[in-house]
Structures are given as structure tokens and as C-alpha cells.
């Protein structure tokens with residue numbers, strides 16, 4: 001069920017399509033910090049050695065007297081040039097990003113992770129899921145697309161961490177039907193049925209509408225079951 005009060009002129013332009021569900025403040029700052037640290041750890045471990053060394057060198061040059069627990073969330077990201085962001089292929093929809101298919105979370109290393117993930121789990125409309133991490137550079141963007149209909153099913157859940165970005169939804173049948181939603185850090189959205197199949201979505205580059213121009217991590221969870229299946233939307 002969509003709660004209209006969750007949208008205000010400050011975070012919405014246009015009309016929200018059916019089957020778009022949104023919680024602007026699902027995760028606390030400490031949960032966000034845990035999820036973002038764990039996601040960065042996984043991506044960093046999978047990354048290229050040269051950039052691993054670069055990050056190590058950068059960290060060793062920092063004055064690390066401030067506790068990591070106190071630091072603002074944005075400081076968990078290192079400068080853009082410490083990451084090997086892909087430009088995207090000439091016909092690709094995602095530009096300046098790194099991504100991975102996540103098969104397991106590093107729960108042993110991050111004590112707060114299990115409770116945060118179990119809160120997230122409680123929102124999933126069905127079981128049998130696949131998880132991707134997507135890290136956008138400060139000037140990264142996602143161009144309008146519909147997620148491959150033969151690769152995942154009726155719903156897509158996105159957790160946003162880091163810099164605020166705008167999600168733009170545009171009806172495939174009527175390009176004048178557009179909604180722009182500001183996604184703050186800690187927010188969760190679900191696109192199901194109508195919006196999942198009949199709207200294109202994009203993540204805009206940083207603009208004046210968003211605060212700051214930093215990097216963003218999204219945790220994308222999709223249903224592996226392609227056809228039918230029972231959905232229970234709990235937000």
C-alpha cells in the first residue's frame with residue numbers, strides 16, 4: 001500500500017505511478033553505516049589489486065584519530081579516483097559504476113548487519129531473491145530502462161545509501177507521465193507490476209535538487225521467479 005503522506009513537494013515532482021512503494025527513512029544512520037561499510041567491503045575485496053593498493057595507501061595517509069562510528073556516512077566513501085568505476089559500454093545504461101552479484105553478506109565482520117538485514121527481509125514481497133550491489137561515482141548515472149524481464153520477476157527493491165539521488169519514472173506508453181522522487185540515504189523503494197513493467201526508471205546525475213554531489217550505493221534485490229508468484233507488499 002502506498003502512503004501518500006510519504007511524499008511532499010520537497011521529494012516528489014509529478015504523480016507517483018501505481019505499484020510504486022516508498023519508505024523515505026527505513027534505515028537508521030547506524031544501520032546505514034553498517035550496510036554501506038559491508039557493501040563497500042564486498043566490492044573492494046572483489047576489485048582489482050591496483051585499486052586495492054591505492055585505497056590502502058590513501059587510508060594510511062589519513063589522520064584516523066576520529067572514530068569511524070562517528071564519521072558522517074559520506075566519509076565511508078574514499079575519493080572517486082580510489083575506485084575503478086566502469087564507464088559503461090556505448091549502449092549500456094549505467095555510467096561510472098562498479099557492481100557485483102552478492103552471494104553472501106560479511107555478517108561475521110559487521111555485528112549490526114544481521115538485525116538490519118532481517119528488517120529488510122521483512123519487507124520482501126516474495127522469497128527466492130537475488131542481490132546486487134551498485135556503487136555509482138559522484139558523476140555516475142543510470143539512463144532510462146526497464147529491467148530485463150527475462151532475468152527477474154514482478155518486483156524490484158532498492159535501498160539507497162550515501163548521496164541523495166533522483167529516481168525518474170516515465171511511462172513507456174505516455175512519456176509525459178513522469179514522476180521524479182528524491183531518494184534519501186536510508187530509503188527503500190519497491191517497484192512492482194505496473195511500474196516495474198510499464199515504466200522506465202533512471203537515476204539522474206547529481207543536480208541542484210539533491211544535496212551534495214557524492215557517491216551512492218544501492219542494494220538492489222530482485223525476485224528470481226520470472227512468472228506469476230504471490231506478492232505481499234508490506235510497505
Ligand code: OGA
Pocket residue numbers: 134142147158201203218220
Ligand atoms: C538497476 C537500477 C536503480 C537504483 O540497477 O537496474 O535501475 O536505485 N538501479 O540504483
Ligand code: MN
Pocket residue numbers: 145146147201
Ligand atoms: Mn533498473
